[in-house]
Amino acid sequence: MKPSVYIGIDLGGTSIKMGLVDQLGNILHTLESPTPVKAGYHQILAVFSQMAEQLFRKSQYEWKDIIGVGAGVPAFLDQQKGIVVEAVNLGWDHVPLKADLERMWMVPIMVDNDANAAALGEMWSGAGKGASHLICLTLGTGIGGGVIINGNIYHGANGCAGEVGHITVKPQGGRRCNCGRKGCLETETSATAIVSDALEQVKGMSTGPLKDEYDRTGTVSAKSVVQLAQQGDSICLEIITKVGCILGNTLAQMCYLLNPEVIVIGGGVAHAGKILFDPLTKAFNKAILPRVAENTSIVPAKLGNLAGLTGAAWLIHRKYTLNKP
Structure with a gap:
């Protein structure tokens, strides 16, 4: 029986990084894809979906194995509602990212600023561990x-x-x-x-x-x-x-x-x-x-360009495994 894992997403203006992360903060599999900024918000969500399916094919995990998905976004956010208030480099203005991803994937979703996610990643399994x-x-x-x-x-x-x-x-x-x-x-x-x-x-x-x-x-x-x-x-x-x-x-x-x-x-x-x-x-x-x-x-x-997706996964780990608010 496969252990449950998290999906972490690091969304940037140039590329999207997505990975499967276990409950110890170890990265199991990763993918990277160009960010279709000019194509707009819904096309980026479509790329998220495609990348998740590619991860599953690569790893043999399925949605039933996923505890939840965390996403780091280069933006100002309304943390309580999971709304991206402003993401200048993406052209987003008040988009309900958390709600849309929950509707698309039917699993718990957490979102935060990308730099915050990188900090959490380094704390969890990088240079700031412990x-x-x-x-x-x-x-x-x-x-x-x-x-x-x-x-x-x-x-x-x-x-x-x-x-x-x-x-x-x-x-x-x-x-x-x-x-x-x-x-x-x-x-x-x-x-x-x-x-x-x-x-x-x-x-x-x-x-x-x-x-x-x-x-x-x-x-x-x-x-x-x-x-x-x-x-x-x-x-x-x-x-x-x-x-x-x-x-x-x-x-x-x-x-x-x-x-x-x-x-x-x-x-x-x-x-x-x-x-x-x-x-x-x-x-x-x-x-x-x-x-x-x-x-x-x-x-x-220590984690380089994988710190963001690791920290995004930590958001789910904290709330749904450690049961912290």
Whole structure:
């Protein structure tokens, strides 16, 4: 007899990841498919259905084996009703995702923000395993964040807690953010920010590895900046060091408020490794009182791009297996 499992979904603007997850947080099978954003909401639901059937064929599980489905969505949500209030990258506005999936699949459904889901995944079976108080940052094109208190995501008064990418870190002279304000954390430390810093440096260069990369491709990428920094290029190393310093100082301020056991750093920028984490840790320790920091560790994420679907499955695990509200 097969044990009961969960389905976890990580819905992004580019791709949909779906997986079967057991009751220990182990991922059994996964699938990935492009997100048909332009085709609209109902076509995305149709892709969900197709992917679930593919998972069953791949794994030999059936709907009778599924406890429920959790979904992480890049959106502001009404948690109580399971309504996606706004998902800019998907073009969704007040769509009843929970109700529609329950109608389609006839199993319990839970939905949450994608960054919150990633934080839950890292807490359940990733870098934050065993922690009850955790902050998770994902450093990508933008910056996502999730705050876990006493083992549960903290949503705040209307679901906006954890939007750490919009903490102001450069109130004077900062870059304009997509939110309309200037100097947000993600305008200074995201992959997009790294590219902006690199392009500004290229303007004044006549030679060097970064200039060669720009001349060869017509642009630069955050990945190439990280790689050049790891190879010892001083300009790129300075860019990554600046990112680490800003992050370290910002995380210290967050710890004064939240005092977490673990801070998990994930996303593509985190792949910089030591050249990012060393200045980050140094800045963090300089900005924080030892008593506040003594039980807090800063660690790289472990689950990579599977953290979101794992955490989405945790939403079902918590409510229907652990019986927590």
